[in-house]
Amino acid sequence: MNETIEKYKEYVMTGFVKAVQPIVIERAEGAVVTSDEGKEYVDCFAGISVVNAGHCNPEVIAAAKAQMDKLVHCCSYLYHVEAVANLAEKMAEITPGNLKKSFFANSGAEAIEGAMKLAKLHTGKTEFVALTTSFHGRTWGASAAARLTRPAWRSLPLR
Numbered sequence: 322m323n324e325t326i327e328k329y330k331e332y333v334m335t336g337f338v339k340a341v342q343p344i345v346i347e348r349a350e351g352a353v354v355t356s357d358e359g360k361e362y363v364d365c366f367a368g369i370s371v372v373n374a375g376h377c378n379p380e381v382i383a384a385a386k387a388q389m390d391k392l393v394h395c396c397s398y399l400y401h402v403e404a405v406a407n408l409a410e411k412m413a414e415i416t417p418g419n420l421k422k423s424f425f426a427n428s429g430a431e432a433i434e435g436a437m438k439l440a441k442l443h444t445g446k447t448e449f450v451a452l453t454t455s456f457h458g459r460t461w462g463a464s465a466a467a468r469l470t471r472p473a474w475r476s477l478p479l480r
C-alpha cells in the first residue's frame with residue numbers, strides 16, 4: 322500500500338465523498354494532474370473551481386510570488402493594501418448592474434456565510450431553502466444549509 326494513502330487513512334479527516342480509488346497527486350500543470358506513479362489525468366474538477374486558470378499557471382504564480390515578496394498578510398480591519406484596492410476596482414468593473422463593493426473572504430464557506438448574512442439583512446427573513454446533494458462548505462451556517470440525503474428541499478431556520 323502506498324505510504325501517503327496509509328498516512329491519509331491514519332491521520333487525515335477526509336470529506337464526505339469517499340474516493341473509489343485513492344490517487345496520490347504529485348504535481349499538476351494546466352488541466353493535467355500527475356500521480357506519484359507518473360500517470361496523467363485530466364482534472365475535470367479544476368481543483369474544485371479554485372484553479373480554473375489552470376494548475377500552476379505561471380502568470381498566477383508570478384503575481385502571487387511578487388505580492389508575497391512584498392507583503393503576505395496584515396490585519397484587514399486596520400490597513401489598506403494596494404492589491405486589494407485594485408482587485409476591488411476590477412470586480413466593480415466586471416460585475417453586473419450597480420454592484421460596486423467587494424467583501425474578500427478566505428474560502429467558499431466564508432463567502433456563503435457572508436451571502437447568507439446579507440440575504441437575512443436585506444430580506445429580514447430567517448429561513449433558507451437548501452437542495453438535496455448540495456455542499457456549501459464546512460462552517461456552521463454553510464454546512465447547515467447542505468443536504469446530502471434528506472428530502473429534496475428543507476427550510477432552515479437560522480435565528
Ligand SMILES: Cc1ncc(COP(=O)(O)O)c(C=O)c1O
Pocket residue numbers: 369427428429430431433456457458459
Ligand atoms: C459548491 C461549493 N460551495 C462551497 C464550497 C466551500 O468552499 P471552501 O472549501 O473554500 O470553504 C465548495 C467547496 O468545495 C463548493 O464546492
